[in-house]
Amino acid sequence: xDLILVNLIDGLVTGLLLFMLSAGLTLIFSxxxxxxxxxxxFYMLGAYFAxxxxxxxxxxxxxxxxxxxxxxxxxxxxxxxxxxxxQYGHVPELIxxxxxxxxxxxxxxFIWGKNQMPYSVPDVxxxxxxAISGNSIPAYKIFMIFISIGIFLGLLYVLTKTRVGxxxxxxxxxxxxxEALGHNVPLIFMGVFGVGTALAGVAGVIAGPVLxxxxxxxxxxxxxxxxxxxxxxxxxLWGALVASLLIxxxxxxxxxxxxxxxxxxxxxxxxxxxxxDDSIFRDFWxxxxxxxxxxxxxxxxxxxxxxxxxxLFGKRLS
Amino acid sequence: xxxxxxxxxxxxxxxxIGASAAFAENIKIAFIDPLSGPFASTGTNGLHQFExxxxxxxxxxxxVLDGDMFEVIGFDNKTSPKESLIQLQVAIDQGVRFIVQGNxxxxxxxLTEAIDKHNRRNPDSRVLFLNYAAxxxxxxxxxxxxxxxxxxxxxxxxxDALTDVIxxxxxxxxxxxxxxxxxxxxxVAAAAESMLGEKRPDIExxxxxxxxxxxxxxxxxxARKVISTEADAVITGNWGxxxxxxxxxxxxxxFTGPIYTYYAAGSGITAAFGESGKGRIRLITxxxxxxxxxxxARTLYNAFKEKYPEGNIDQSRIFNTIGMLAxxxxxxxTADDVVAVANKLEGMKYPSMWGxxxxxxPQDHQLIQDMNIAVHTDENVEFDYDNxxxxxxxESTIVNASMDSPTTCEMKRP
Numbered sequence: 001x002d003l004i005l006v007n008l009i010d011g012l013v014t015g016l017l018l019f020m021l022s023a024g025l026t027l028i029f030s031x032x033x034x035x036x037x038x039x040x041x042f043y044m045l046g047a048y049f050a051x052x053x054x055x056x057x058x059x060x061x062x063x064x065x066x067x068x069x070x071x072x073x074x075x076x077x078x079x080x081x082x083x084x085x086x087q088y089g090h091v092p093e094l095i096x097x098x099x100x101x102x103x104x105x106x107x108x109x110f111i112w113g114k115n116q117m118p119y120s121v122p123d124v125x126x127x128x129x130x131a132i133s134g135n136s137i138p139a140y141k142i143f144m145i146f147i148s149i150g151i152f153l154g155l156l157y158v159l160t161k162t163r164v165g166x167x168x169x170x171x172x173x174x175x176x177x178x179e180a181l182g183h184n185v186p187l188i189f190m191g192v193f194g195v196g197t198a199l200a201g202v203a204g205v206i207a208g209p210v211l212x213x214x215x216x217x218x219x220x221x222x223x224x225x226x227x228x229x230x231x232x233x234x235x236x237l238w239g240a241l242v243a244s245l246l247i248x249x250x251x252x253x254x255x256x257x258x259x260x261x262x263x264x265x266x267x268x269x270x271x272x273x274x275x276x277d278d279s280i281f282r283d284f285w286x287x288x289x290x291x292x293x294x295x296x297x298x299x300x301x302x303x304x305x306x307x308x309x310x311x312l313f314g315k316r317l318s
Numbered sequence: 319x320x321x322x323x324x325x326x327x328x329x330x331x332x333x334x335i336g337a338s339a340a341f342a343e344n345i346k347i348a349f350i351d352p353l354s355g356p357f358a359s360t361g362t363n364g365l366h367q368f369e370x371x372x373x374x375x376x377x378x379x380x381x382v383l384d385g386d387m388f389e390v391i392g393f394d395n396k397t398s399p400k401e402s403l404i405q406l407q408v409a410i411d412q413g414v415r416f417i418v419q420g421n422x423x424x425x426x427x428x429l430t431e432a433i434d435k436h437n438r439r440n441p442d443s444r445v446l447f448l449n450y451a452a453x454x455x456x457x458x459x460x461x462x463x464x465x466x467x468x469x470x471x472x473x474x475x476x477x478d479a480l481t482d483v484i485x486x487x488x489x490x491x492x493x494x495x496x497x498x499x500x501x502x503x504x505x506v507a508a509a510a511e512s513m514l515g516e517k518r519p520d521i522e523x524x525x526x527x528x529x530x531x532x533x534x535x536x537x538x539x540x541a542r543k544v545i546s547t548e549a550d551a552v553i554t555g556n557w558g559x560x561x562x563x564x565x566x567x568x569x570x571x572x573f574t575g576p577i578y579t580y581y582a583a584g585s586g587i588t589a590a591f592g593e594s595g596k597g598r599i600r601l602i603t604x605x606x607x608x609x610x611x612x613x614x615a616r617t618l619y620n621a622f623k624e625k626y627p628e629g630n631i632d633q634s635r636i637f638n639t640i641g642m643l644a645x646x647x648x649x650x651x652t653a654d655d656v657v658a659v660a661n662k663l664e665g666m667k668y669p670s671m672w673g674x675x676x677x678x679x680p681q682d683h684q685l686i687q688d689m690n691i692a693v694h695t696d697e698n699v700e701f702d703y704d705n706x707x708x709x710x711x712x713e714s715t716i717v718n719a720s721m722d723s724p725t726t727c728e729m730k731r732p
Contacts, residue, residue: 006542007542010538010539113359116586120590134546211536212590214586215358216355216358216559219355220535255543256539256542288527290527293539
């Protein structure tokens with residue numbers, strides 16, 4: 001029972017981290033129709049920048065400055081890269097962001113090398129917040145939860161309650177009309193791209209110390225972010241939140257409990273074959289949930305695409 | 319006229335020098351290991367150590383035979399067996415005769431099979447496989463072949479030494495086994511289970527599980543399971559980013575016992591563990607770093623530090639591999655006939671600068687060497703890793719570990 005609570009907290013942490021990445025990605029997609037393959041690379045840049053800044057100025061300045069730099073870089077990429085490629089259609093855009101992802105990974109290796117960086121949790125937060133039957137919850141995780149929730153509320157407020165948010169929402173569906181009304185739509189695009197990448201940067205800054213700061217970090221997280229926004233519905237902020245939390249909890253619980261395929265199949269009425277060693281499905285029967293935990297989100301994505309192609313909260317089919 | 323004669327003599331002389339330089343060909347050694355992806359740092363650091371070993375130990379001392387130089391060429395296999403076979407073919411096409419590989423036994427299994435096949439079909443371009451770190455016991459047992467030599471101790475030898483230490487610690491009653499889901503991770507778990515059962519039947523194995531290799535983002539759920547079983551010690555064979563992720567996670571989430579492991583040093587791992595792993599992480603290694611085994615090793619380490627200020631010598635066996643290969647080539651008098659070289663490697667005794675005498679067991683091509691149990695600490699560290707002030711300090715040594723261990727290898731010689 002205690003373990004359920006602990007796992008819920010862990011799932012929440014994983015989910016919220018995923019949310020910060022997918023929020024930016026889904027915003028960018030819904031507005032510009034661009035699937036940004038380099039999104040996770042901005043997450044990695046966030047971690048590396050923050051590490052570099054934290055050496056000189058400490059963790060907190062890193063948290064403040066690194067996302068800003070990443071955001072400015074992102075805006076620059078939109079202004080001088082994507083906007084030029086945009087006129088040639090979506091495929092060149094995809095290829096552009098894909099190339100950018102490779103470029104950033106190589107650059108990071110070139111500058112910082114291939115080793116893991118000793119980027120660690122600040123001393124102020126390096127203690128155990130509380131423990132549930134021997135399982136300690138580090139204070140840093142609580143900090144991660146608060147930062148992510150704060151960002152979600154801030155985003156929600158800006159998008160739904162402010163003038164800027166309304167223009168963004170309008171530009172989402174009717175860019176031409178918004179432009180005709182005298183708003184600078186390309187500027188809005190640039191701003192959204194910048195903010196989206198800055199969010200990825202924040203995720204990198206706070207995830208770097210716990211998940212490790214190394215050149216493979218973008219690769220490890222890259223595909224799962226796409227899965228998240230497909231499940232949540234492309235372009236939906238709420239969808240991104242729900243899908244992130246769902247994936248976070250799903251994988252955490254699957255890893256924490258050894259549910260065996262044999263038990264699941266028996267429970268739904270399929271009997272274990274008499275001679276399992278000879279059965280061609282032996283590997284299938286002997287699966288345990290931790291083994292398949294990391295592919296569960298992908299299975300979920302396939303199911304969603306079959307039964308609800310627009311995603312959980314998606315509005316459009318295209 | 320006099321000038322012309324002089325010119326002729328000089329040009330003739332330069333021709334002769336040029337020709338003899340052309341005769342002294344490089345002996346190419348292909349390094350097939352991950353140079354990109356999650357395990358890039360492990361691979362790159364290995365490559366640096368190989369390049370340095372070839373340069374410092376061999377080339378700077380005039381090379382082997384009549385001044386032939388060692389040349390180490392890196393091939394990126396992305397830790398994939400499929401990619402490795404492609405790189406192997408590329409290497410063979412470039413005239414490479416010696417393949418070194420170590421990261422991932424999955425790759426080593428694929429390579430040893432492919433090399434065996436290649437050597438049978440192409441007697442003119444045979445290659446030797448010098449395995450410096452892939453420790454799946456099968457490679458020197460059921461799957462052994464004449465072309466494969468292992469310079470690392472295999473997983474069973476290492477576990478034998480580790481469990482000796484664990485068996486002596488009466489405080490350990492419950493042990494949790496966790497590893498990467500592939501041949502090596504499974505071999506570690508199987509060895510730990512059987513050896514602990516033999517040496518300390520009272521120890522309960524409270525967990526035995528495998529996780530996907532190189533794909534886990536967050537080890538927290540695994541850490542929770544370890545802690546909820548109230549294990550006194552954890553045994554893992556994890557390496558690279560998986561080792562760091564697992565180790566950090568179980569320490570952060572409240573585990574207080576020791577972690578017994580194979581590869582938890584260097585490549586940024588030592589620095590990242592830092593204070594949190596002090597006295598907790600125990601590794602089975604070979605080669606004395608702290609205290610350093612010999613004056614020769616100290617000079618070499620300092621020279622290495624000069625060339626790679628950010629680097630570590632965390633795989634001293636790489637230097638043994640290069641040293642033994644050079645000796646075998648010199649004794650065989652050729653670097654092209656790999657059968658002759660292999661025959662010299664078989665049964666070779668080699669005094670290592672890192673301590674002890676090495677012995678290449680002829681029946682299975684498994685190197686027998688002294689094994690050390692070392693602890694991660696910042697006390698009495700002469701050579702730290704990752705410039706972190708922390709390093710590994712030898713706690714105990716097992717001389718000629720598993721010298722008489724059985725093997726199922728039936729070596730077929732050409």
